[in-house]
Amino acid sequence: MSESSPWICPACRAAVPRDGAWRPFCSERCKMVDLGAWLLGHYRVAALEADEDDATPEPEPPPDDDDADR
Numbered sequence: 001m002s003e004s005s006p007w008i009c010p011a012c013r014a015a016v017p018r019d020g021a022w023r024p025f026c027s028e029r030c031k032m033v034d035l036g037a038w039l040l041g042h043y044r045v046a047a048l049e050a051d052e053d054d055a056t057p058e059p060e061p062p063p064d065d066d067d068a069d070r
C-alpha cells in the first residue's frame, strides 16, 4: 500500500508532494492564483460593506409622522 499525498492543491486539484515547497499548493503558480482570487473577493466584499455603510448615515423618519402633519 503506497502512501498517498496528504494534500490536494486547492487551485488545480493536483496531488501535492509530501515535501512540496508550496504546500498545500502544488506549485508557486497555484499558490499565487489562489491568493489573488482570495484577495479580489476580499477587497470586493470590503468595498461593498464600506459603500453601504456610507450610503446610510442616518435612519429614515417614520412615514406615520408625515401622514399626521397632512
Ligand SMILES: [Zn+2]
Residues within 6 Å of the ligand: 009, 010, 011, 012, 013, 014, 025, 026, 027, 030
Ligand atoms: Zn496546483
